[in-house]
Amino acid sequence: MAKIDKRIKKILKAEVKRQNEGIELIASENYPSRAVMKLCGTPFMWKYAEGYPAKRYYGGCENVDAIETLAIEMAKNVFHSEYANVQPHSGSQANAAAYRALEKLLLEKGQLDGYRKMKVLSMDLNSGSHLTHGSPVSFSSNVYDFVFFDLGPAGKINFSILYDRILEEKPDVVLCGYSAYPYTVHFEKFRETIEKAKKKLHQEIYLMADIAHIAGLIAGAQHMNPMPFCDIVTTTTHKTLRGPRGGMILWNNDELTKKVNSAVFPYYQGGPFENVIAAKAQMLIEASSPKFRDYALAVKKNTSKLRDELKKLGAKVSGTENHLFLLNTLDSFELTGLDAQKRLEAAGITTNKNMIPGDTLSPAKTSGLRIGLAAVTTRGITKAQIVKLARIIYYVLSGNISTEEAKKEVLSISKHLKKVR
Ligand code: PLP
Secondary structure, eight states, X not given: OOOOOHHHHHHHHHHHXXXXXXXXXXXXXXXXXXXXXXXXXXXXXXXXXXXXXXEESSSSOHHHXXXXXXXXXXXXXXXXXXXEEOOOSSHHHHHXXXXXXXXXXXXXXXXXXXXXXXXXXXXXXXXXXXXXXXXXXXXXXXXXXXXXXXXXXXXXXXXHHHHHHHHHHOOSEEEEOOSSOOSOOOHHHHHHHHHHHHHHHTSOOEEEEEOTTTHHHHHTTSSOOSTTTOSEEEEESSSTTOOSSOEEXXXXXXXXXXXXXXXXXXXXXXXXOHHHHHHHHHHHHHHTSHHHHHHHHHHHHHHHHHHHHHHHHTOOBOOOSSSEEEEEHHHHHSOOHHHHHHHHHHTTEEOEEEOOTTOOSOTTTOSEEEEEOHHHHHTTOOHHHHHHHHHHHHHHHHTOSOHHHHHHHHHHHHTTSOOOO
16 A cells, blocks of 8 residues: 655645644634544545436445435424535536536526526625626636626625616526625525515526535524525535535426436536545534534634624724624725735635625735634634634734734644644
């Protein structure tokens, strides 16, 4: 058996050191359990299993059938859905397959004729949507006709703006669920607004939710569940949900079943990653435990705490009702998001630059940072440590502490947190 190559070992060691010594505030990252990680390296890894349980293109699939069936059952159980597909390799692929399934349903119903592209109404890209929600650099804007709605003046979704945009644009699909939106997504209000508009327009409008960021809060009962209100729901499995890297699709309407499954395989993907599906099953079992509810609640509380402490110090921050908030670095410190990210990174705090609503700077620079507490909550950060962390962030960004001093302060917190490995 070959050993891990020395060069690879060295890089891996450096990464584990970086993660242990640093403080991770990227809202989309988290640390899965050892059990989840271990399952990614099991013999399920090399088993070919194109198809679905009991309908495979290969022999020897009885155990992958059992593991995939367990993952599907757990996904349905955790999110209260009738159906689930656990094969998407990522959130982007889950979104691609969900769009395709909706497009096929609209073709079948005669609302699309094969000439007109499916029209999707999504939130303005600068306000916190994902690239796959119609960005010009993503397949989504090329394959589908994306149109957008703006946030209201409070930086929150405003349902009368949404209603007017639906009447103006007559979309086939309304998409909700975001990458950098710090507030609750009111799925029930999306549904109400769509139903009202449908009566006026006399056409079908499907509601799709991308819960990639908030899936863990939903599983932990700290955010409302989209399932009763949405036609199709996509998610990643590696953010607040704390699983392996991957995606999932959930739905209740049987008319979508064949369309979703065939959009994932064979339309967009080949053989499923059954090792990752085994890890998804484990993650879903963990996410259905009372301990996970405590975790999801702690994520929200910790996020509010850091946000409140920064605000007390004088920083300009968004509100927060979930696992993240936005820090306006331009107004608070006269720094672009990019420069703020770099300064914090030099001190061992990892964040990401992010557009803020109404941003006038480019996505490469931005006026702010997105800050999330899901990962440090997994490492067991305390309230007192959050108070200290807020001060370090504030002093680093206002230039009142040297990088060396800040690094020492960061280390004085991180050495007391749980080791990432
Ligand atoms: N959807 C949302 C809302 C996201 O935030 C992300 C990733 O950040 C994705 C989809 C895409 O997930 P992935 O990176 O797994 O393709």
